[in-house]
Amino acid sequence: MSAAALERQIRPIYDSLETGSPKTAVVSCNKLLKKHPKNSLIKALKALALVRLQKTEEAIVLCDEVLATKCTDDATLSAMQHVLRGLGRHIDMITMFDNAYKQQPTNEDLGSQTFFANVRTGNWKTAQQVATKLHKQFHNDRYLYWSVISTVLQANDSTTPPSMRTLLYRLAHRLITSSPSPSHLSPDRFHLHILILRELELYNEAHTLLDSEFGQQLCSTSLLCNEIRRDIWRLKGLWKEEGVRAEERIVKMNDRNWLEFLSVLDATFADVVSSHGSKSSDAAGTESSENIENIRELFVRIAEQDGHNDRSAPLALLELEKRARSYRLSRDHTAMVDLMENYFNLVGDKACCFEDLKPYLSLEGEDQARWTSFLESITLSSANLSDLRRSINVHALLRHTLSPTQITAEMESSRATQYLKHYLDGLKLGEGLPPTELQPVDDFAILAGQALVNVWKLADDETQLYNAASVLEFGLTKSKHSYQIRLMLVRIYTLLGAPSLALEHYRAVNVKQVQNDTLSHFVLSRASTFSLAATGDITYLSECIESSQIYNTNSQETSDFVVRAFNGEKYSQIPDFIDFEDRLDNSLARDAMKVEHVRMRITHEQLTTDLIDLELVELKFIFNRFHHDNRDFEILPNYQPRSLPSFHEQTLLFDKNPGLGWLSAFLKIYISVLQQASDLDDTVEDKLLVGDRPKQSIDPDVKLPWKERLSRRSQDELDELTPCEVSFFDYILALADWLEPYHNHIRPSPAAVLAEVTKHTGSKTLKIEELHPQNGLATNGHTKKDEEAPVVKEAPEIVSKFFDDMNAKFKDILISKRLPEALHVVTLTQEALIMLAIDSLRFKPASVVKVHKLGALVQNFKSIRAKAIEVLREMSTELLKIGESEGTAETRKTFVEACQLVTAFTEIDHDFVLNVAKRVTEARKKMLEGLGKGVAKLCTAYSNA
Amino acid sequence: MSILRPFRATDMFRFNNINLDLWTETYGIGFYLSYLSRWPDLCCMQEAPSGRLMGYVIGKAEGNSTEWHGHVTALTVAPEYRRLSLARKMINLLELVSDEIYKGFFVDLYVRCANNVAIGMYEGFGYSVYRRVREYYGNLGLGKGGRDEEDAFDMRKPLSRDPLRRSVRANGRDMIVSCNDVS
Secondary structure (H helix, E strand, O other): OOHHHHHHHHHHHHHHHHOOOHHHHHHHHHHHHHHOOOOHHHHHHHHHHHHHOOOHHHHHHHHHHHHHOOOOOHHHHHHHHHHHHHOOOHHHHHHHHHHHHHHOOOOHHHHHHHHHHHHHOOOHHHHHHHHHHHHHHHOOHHHHHHHHHHHHHHHHOOOOOHHHHHHHHHHHHHHHHOOOOOHHHOHHHHHHHHHHHHHOOOHHHHHHHHHOHHHHHHHHHOHHHHHHHHHHHHHOOOHHHHHHHHHHHHHHOOOOEHHHHHHHHHHHOHHHHHHOOOOOHHHHHHHHHHHHHHHHHHHHHHHHHHHHHOOHHHHHHHHHHHHHHHOOOOOOOOHHHHHHHHHHHHHOOOOOHHHHHHHHOOOOHHHHHHHHHHHHHOOOOOOOHHHHHHHHHHHHHHHHOOOHHHOOHHHHHHHHHHHHHHHHHHHHHHOOOOOOOOOOOHHHHHHHHHHHHHHHHHHOOOHHHHHHHHHHHHHHHHOOOOHHHHHHHHHHHHHOOOHHHHHHHHHHOOOOOOHHHHHOHHHHOOHHHOOOHHHOOOHHHHHHHHHHHHHHHHHHHHHHHHHHHHHOOOOOHHHHHHHHHHHHHOEHHHHHHHHHHHHHHHHHOOOOHHHHHHHHHHHHHHHOOOOEOOOOOOOOOOOOOOOOOOHHHHOOHHHOOOOHHHHHHHHHHHHHHHHHHOOOOHHHHHHHOOOOOOOOOOOHHHHOOHHHHHHOOOHHHHHHOOHHHHHHHHHHHHHHHHHHHHHHHHOOOHHHHHHHHHHHHOOOOOOHHHOOHHHHHHOOOOOOOOOOOOOOOOOOHHHHHHHHHHHHHHHHHHHHOOHHHHHHHHHHHHHHHHHHHHHHHHHOOHHHHHHOOOHHHHHHHHHHHHHHHHHHHHHHHHHHHHHHHOOOHHHHHHHHHHOHHHHOOOOOOHHHHHHHHHHHHHHHHHHHHHHHHHHHHHHHHHHHO | OEEEEEOOHHHHHOOHHHHOOOOOOOOOHHHHHHHHHHOHHHEEEEEOOOOOEEEEEEEEEEOOHHHOEEEEEEEEEOHHHOOOOHHHHHHHHHHHHHHHOOOOOEEEEEEEOOOHHHHHHHHHOOOEEEEEEEOOOOOOOOOOOOHHHHOEEEEEEEOOOOOOOOOOOOOHHHOEEEHHHOO
């Protein structure tokens, strides 16, 4: 058959793959392979179809066959690229292109593909070598720049030792200066050049380049170049020169970039800053005083000229005075408050006024009194939008500086009433707005909500949260799309133990794409507390899966854009893209969500070795990661007085923010137990894993043996755990410690495990003899079958008493009626039972117990399990009982009666609050009954186990 | 007044206060990265002195021969920072770069025909309607705003390379094209 005919037959395979029918593709491939059994392209396409069908094992076999042929044709390479990516085998991709390029060293495209394969894995050293080779061969300057930036990226890589950094930058410098064309031909090349000089502290050289005609031109149009120019000027100590330049831009070009104003301010104080503390400071002070006056005049002039059009100059005057004060160079002690008053008069009708003034509000004594009386003297009205905004600003500003004596529950309560009154008053200004618009008066509803939350904190009175919820729900009826109000409600409903309402509001915010990473913490932090997965309700489990999609997108797509940036020579973007990819890939929110997912999953599914092994491998990966915290907490509005914690801090569930320490503790908990229950040890895992291992963190702890890493506890971890979580952590460590010798005695040897697995999959890629026996000894996998079983010891007290302790805590909490805390105790107790079940799974078969004479041990944890089940049944009954009393006319009535602060206003009618009451009490009822039933179900399941 | 600086990939972790606004779309990460990997100089961010993000513009350069121009793909300001002339400053920068770096003939942008506030603002910046694009925002069915909701005005402003203002016309509102005819 001719090549053209074959090509015609292959085309439909591509079509099937493109249209998402990999099954058809496999069938077509099989047909063609009968005629062309050695055709690599067809094999590669079949492998790709198999990857899409998630038939990984078959795909691997084909993939390895194709790789062995060391193919060089475009079509096969391109198909294989997708296969290898799907299998996560990036290192093989490098080898594949490398082989092809070696065979066809004049093929430029293969050369750049090899380069990109290295780029995708962050293999900068080799990337640099490939780029250098490309440059030598094809004499295109772009390849030289590829090698320069690869060197820079290698220097910046976290795995590069600090001692190598400077060396690499020097190499980059040598390379870039060897370029036949000057770097100023493109802003990105130029930027890269200056970046290298900055790192090497060659400021004079950088300055000369920047000050050249081309340099100046680039800086005038490229924000990026100008950014680094400003940096170099400062590093070189050219504060004054930068100040003069900035002043010129402000005056002559009407530039109002705040950075220019900051440059002028920095120049003004440059002498004082540099001589601060030395003897010549007096002289510098006098000179600076004159400078300050000159600059003040300049800013006053600009302020007059700009009027209402721009607030830069008035704000710069405030900053000037603040800095002058801090160096004791201020001449007029009344100036600060004068300027603040002027600022308010000018900008008070803009929403940003409060935020702008915040840094200047730390006034004392007389100043504070003057400022307060100024604000209090302002006539408040809601006659028009400007007046309304001014009124909101006055309240926010006054609230910010409240002294501790002014913050009592009563005073806050009356403030809430006042804010609510202003809110209802101001609504008239938004009448007739389309439903898609926000009410201009919304901030008063937010203020009222925040004051009420404060009363809740001060008086420890849950009913205040009912009021807050009612006010904010009312606010939402007027501004459907206020994400601020919704996010506040998410927090409040979580605190009220009504998670379904929290989730509803969160979903209405319409969080998308990358926002899943920064915002999912609102509903997924400690989500297992609210999960009803045991009863089959997988709401939270699927929420985790959906929110995690973004991480797959990131690992599949972001490196493509790094490659594009190389192709387009946008070097300035490459480090940012890599940083972005890394922060998303190693996101704290991602892995905290993963841990929650596992915690919920074990209440929902049967405990199988598959589940245990898979989760173990994944959690161990996560444990080796260096995490980034991308969570956005700033998004919650905060109008609480500065002497108090922010609204975000006040409304954290259990008053603890689960961050890196929390994640580390829970990873230790799960890895400890799963590792004991699993037959996989590191060596077996290595053999069985498909794809590349992630880059290891440079933390020296990663190199320590697992046992040591898992048994350590740090203060950072304990600080982020609730007292109940600390007890749970103690319980797990004691449990693992106790059962360790018995697991080690029974667990089959790594070689046996591997033989078993190989038999099942029939894969030829795994070779048992590669497994050296000494590897097995290094970890907990070693067995001495001939020896006697370890002597059976009694369970440690921490384990045997755990369930009684939790029961006591539960009863205490019932008295104080804190619903989420009750849920917290119950879910942790339930988790402790499941963890016991996982850790004793190995001892379930009677034959095992008999052979190893571990009957006494089994008796021991049978009795603990019985205790656990007894306690949990009691808790379940209690939850169901409370659940029954929720959601009745009685509880609704109590709720509404507690909302007198809100119902006192005729605008918010009784039925509205009653409806809120109904929704809250029903959500609580659902939560309590769901958890109660779930616990009972698990008790039944595990008592028979 | 604010800090005007380049839009960076990592700003995606911090732009919630801008993007949770109903009228601002949050696209897939590929959208932002594709613009940044080609036209980083046409993407910029406004930041408040406090460090909070206020608004951004994302643009590109496209077109052949005399149609070569700068295009405003997305321009947005967080609700709390409106009425501070931020849009004008970002558009100014985009025009400057389109003119001096890309040597474009004009800058253009699309706006809902019903969005009178925005149209008025752009007219104030020197833009004028070049044509009306049918169903640019999808066929919504004839609702409250009728055709004005789904149609877009393509608004243009000539740059220094077009001193004779050939890229604009006076009767643009009457020039109606289908959305399939525009890029």
